[in-house]
Amino acid sequence: MPADGGIGAPMKRREDVRFLTGTGRYTDDLNRPGQAYVYFLRSSVAHGKINSVNTEAAAAMPGVIRIFTGADFEGIGGLPCGWQVTDKHGQPMQEPGHPVLAQGKVRHVGDPIAAVVADTLDQARDAAEAIEADIEELPAVIDMKKALEDGAPKVHDDLTSNLCYDWGFVEENKGAVDEAFANAAHVTTLELKNQRLVANPMEPRVAIGDYDPAGDNSTLYTTSQNPHVIRLLMGAFVLGIPEHKLRVVAPDVGGGFGTKIFHYAEEAFCTFAAKQLRRPVKWTSSRSEAFMSDAHGRDHVTKIELALDADNNFTALRTETYANMGAYLSTFAPSVPTWLHGTLMAGNYKTPLIYVNVKAVFTNTVPVDAYRGAGRPEATFQLERLVDKAARELGVDPIALRRQNFITQFPYATPVAVEYDTGDYEATMAKLEEIADLSGFEARLEESKKKGKLRGLGVNCYIEACGIAPSHLVGQLGARAGLYESATVRVNATGGLVVMTGSHSHGQGHETAFPQVIAEMIGIDPSMVEIVHGDTANTPMGMGTYGSRSLAVGGSAMVRATEKIINKAKKIAAHLLEASEGDIELKDGAFSVAGTDKSVAWGDVTLAAYVPHNYPLEDIEPGLEETAFYDPNNFTYPSGAYACEVEVDPETGKVTIESFAAADDFGNIVNPMIVSGQVHGGIAQGIGQALLEGCVYDEDGQLLTGSYMDYAMPRADDVPYYAVDHSCQTPCTHNPLGVKGCGEAGAIGSPPAVVNAVVDALQRAGKTEVTHIDMPLSPSRVWAAMNQ
């Protein structure tokens, strides 16, 4: 292999040069000739009846091109939901409409009422202020449990209630689970919240609609993690534009974290308006708008119970979760608390019986959908908090209790419908003990005591399902899409390669990692490989980037396409070398005939493919370009063990993270530096959730955390030095690279470690009544818990 650039090389990310020098090209950097600007007038109330929207005076203001309201979208599709969940009675979920601009009612603060298109943004904004919207405020439902009470105001008048679905998983097991609880030697119960988060990518969303009347072609430039998915959803379900007449471009994207997966009203609006007005229309979200229009994450309220036998073996697990959907169903919202959450409830443990109940609820809040980890952090958090609490109640070591219940045989079929192919939870736990220096904890505890600080240690495991996903399986579970990935590998005459991948990169480092795989396969320098992504016009139909799927699924498609390239190139080489194809070997960028010194360089073969003077034209076509689609036959199951040490200031309740260690098993590693970076970033977000972040509405549905003045993002000095290790590797058995995915692990595994550590610190200080504190563990909350 190329010593410095193949699989396993810690190469620096080539894309960082442009990101760090300000030469990246983001959607807001793009401007189309003659472009107009749109400003959305958004609801300032959480729930209201739209009596009238009078735009007459506003429309006459300078620069205004046209003002659109919900009426302009009558007869046009609404924003579709990509996943249908079936409830515990076998009925489909309640699925409300989601108009591009509000019709009849507004349902959350930020719901768009009207869109003003003008020559300049300021003119659009001035005119928006002149719109007379007569909105009669209605009582809002914010709290999920109150939303389900009889007589609660309904978010959607045409639905029977605010219940989207009541899901039981596995419903047939419920009786057996209840029986196991009745027979348990010990039951541990925990009620907790997984608070609502705002994803806050550094780059806010942007959309530019463009229309070319000459060819009747529409183009949308947008900040998306999956341009093909947007093209399909918007083209087929909202605007009725066939895919061959619609191009979606997602250029450099400044972070997504899930919230840029979904199809948003602003994208549909700009595409629609550009065609109506025959002018490009641009929208750039302000940060304030992002807080009230980007899909939020998490927002679960859960009761979880664990049954144990007299020997502390887990015998059953039972959960009841309320999951907030917000006011509308965002693209993949229904799948998050169900198939991305319930299926993970076994965690790393051989609990034989599990029942998960999830009630998804509509409220007058911003829609909630996938955010880094999506369902899996919620599953991990409740389970790992619960196991910690059980250990404390039983007076046993929390690590020993985990070890005792670890799954040790693989493949392992869980009682929640998934089969873990590989894993070694004992190995990651042992590695964690080493890198976190757990045996030195007591000494550090003493040091903290001397400073007057309460020290605590929190440990947890996690499992996740990524490499999303086998299409046949997700189809049965309600997905309205397939979840394969694609790649076209184009070899140029002079030997360089261009990979057109459906996997979008918005911070993951595809442009560096993907070439390393090809470099390894062919034996060339990775600089000979260029990655193209993000434009439906020049990449094959792909499903995009989320669910830690890019390398496992997109990378596998690229491997398959490259294998086809190599097979064809071997045929050409055999012809050039006058040897039999079966004798041709590819090594270090050259084809040779086994057992001889006859060889031909990679570049000579690629040249022959395009200058086929001496070429087996009767057997194979000229050219060297192949496409492959890869559909995995299982999820991948990264796992690991995390440890966090905190100090709590007993006088103020302030928590500081003293150390954080992560031992992960991601299977094979292509670029360890990128993997470490992904883990670092994930942990920073997990610490953010555990200590700082939280989206808060008041009871009228006003957003109290509408800016960074009140929504606390983690900053550099909030996070510690991380000890990360990914040397425990049990390769995935079902993809060609043996990789599992690492993008979400940090965010999944870290919140319970932090909360376990804080509870441990308070317990050690004699606050035995503190068995849980809801996130974020802000100083005021921790202080209140200590002084309850």
Next chain:
Amino acid sequence: MYAFELERPTTLADAIKALGGEEAQPLSGGQTLIPTLKQRLAMPSTLVSLTGIDELKGIKNEGGTLTIGGATCHADVAKDGSYPALSDLAGHIGDPHVRNRGTIGGSLANNDPSACYPAAALASGATIVTNNREIAADNYFTGLFETALDEGEIITAVKFPIPEKAAYVKFEQPASRFALVGVFVTKGANGVRVAVTGASEGGVFRWTEAEEALSSNFAPSALEGLSVPADGMIGDLHGTPEYRAHLVGVITKRAVMKAG
């Protein structure tokens, strides 16, 4: 933002003249005013920039009094060091961008209940110098975002008597990193003064019981058993009134300890 005219005078006299115009407002570092304008929460017709006026900038240490020009940015105060507790305070306002733009005059004129400088001015017994008069800090802060400044009156300088001992401790609100509770203590010619910011619904205030206790014994232990009532403290998602009242005690002790 709504459209506005921008005046950039280079003398105080020109600034005052420009501020006499209809709906004119001073603009200093813009760290508070510009975000307000961006949200369209204010609609001045003219902004009169103060940061191009040399006589409003700079720091002088004369006879134990530090005089800081109204348009002096936080970073310059942080660098100065002749009043260490004040420089320490300035060095922990916001981030480098904020410190290199935001000014002491803007901060005191704005009188945000969570801002840091009001605590320093009140605890130091500073004098707010305007284009018309001198106002003792004790008479200057009149409520949340309220000051004794008249319409069109601008802060030209702030005079701080440098105390013998002083310290500021800020317990940060986790999101904004303004003061959830900030306490500035001084001991000097004016006796002991303790000013608390961030905590009260009435804005910055002097904690007189603590001042009395510390006057006889300038040590954290003198504050044992003292507390402020929760009544009248700010309650929001970052802390209840009880929590803030508790923090006033804790942070005051820490400030005394830091002052040494």
